[in-house]
Amino acid sequence: MLISGLKRAAGIIPLAVWSLFVAACSQEAATPQAAEPVSERVAALIEDAREEGSVTVYSSLPVPIMNDVAAAFREKYGIDIEIWRGGSEEILQRAVAEARAGRHMVDVVESAAPEVEAIAREELLANVTSPVFAELMPGSYVEGRPWINSRLIVFVAAYNTNEIASTDAPTRFEDLLDAKWNGRLTVEANDFGWLKGMADELGEEQALSLLRNIVTTNGVNVRDGHGLITNMLASGEVPFTFTQYYEQAAHARDEGAPIEVAFLDPVIALPTGLGIMRNAPHPDAAMLFMEFYLTDAQGILAGYDYIGSNVTRQVLPEGMNPVVVEMSDYLDEYEKWHNLHREIFAARR
DSSP: OTTHHHHHHHOOOOHHHHHHHHHHHOSSOOOOSOSSOOOHHHHHHHHHHHHHOEEEEEEOSOHHHHHHHHHHHHHHHOOEEEEEEOOHHHHHHHHHHHHHTTOOOOSEEEEEHHHHHHHHHTTOBOOOOOGGGGGBOTTSSOTTOSOEEEEEEEEEEEEETTTSOGGGOOSBGGGGGSGGGTTOEEEETTOHHHHHHHHHHHOHHHHHHHHHHHHHHHOOEEESOHHHHHHHHHHTSSOEEEEEEHHHHHHHHHTTOSEEEEOOBSOEEEEEEEEEBTTOSSHHHHHHHHHHHTTHHHHHHHHTTOEESBTTTOOOOTTOOOEEOOOTTTTTTHHHHHHHHHHHTGGGO
């Protein structure tokens, strides 16, 4: 391996520097087993990643999806990949605990942006660059921020089609002030980032006033967990919700559940963070996986109704125009949005 001696001598070198060093010093790059031609840089990266032999990823995506991603990565590059699936808070806790104990087990983390940002604030992520970043949505890559927006968590309205006709479905949040929605509204209990997005887009005073009026006029049921709400939508126990994850509602619909989605303006989306650990045991394989995830894997995500951040491969349903929430100050304001959400919804249900 071209840079193995440097790694041993100097410890952890930023991945961007590794890639530049390999590209500059490699005289003869191995040809990867891939369908499309690759650049000298990518060929060198593949060669070094194969020498490392494997990559470990912590992700909050459902297991079947990450299994498909892992299988495609193995098939394309012949590199083993180990997936550990956990909730976003579990990934944060595990990554930080392992690092503090000096146990560098994970190469890549992929989860909700607030938790990945928290990992970054522990100075556990490496700053990396890639030509692939030019294909991403604006704001997906921010210079100096060591994580990338890899996919969107899109909040939509969803309803049971046996309970609500499509002609009666609302098109604006203001429509939920109509008395016909009395007793029929449900929200998820912990969508604090969504509330911040509503305030950012509509203006805080206007957004909070609108939501308070909706709850005061027609009430709201509060349920803990988007998966639970999806199941209750399918059974008809929940007729309508306006803070559901698009991919969950759309996938259930595609599987035959009596569920449809509606895009109430504004459609709020939270970014998902993808980052490489500063002390990644397999840094080249980690970089190769990051680029794979932001390109080839975007189609796998789309097959499960997820919205990827790569605009050259993005599949947006008609009528969806998501507004991505700025997350740079979310952790600092977490208590504010937590308390406001509780005051508006939980305290009034």
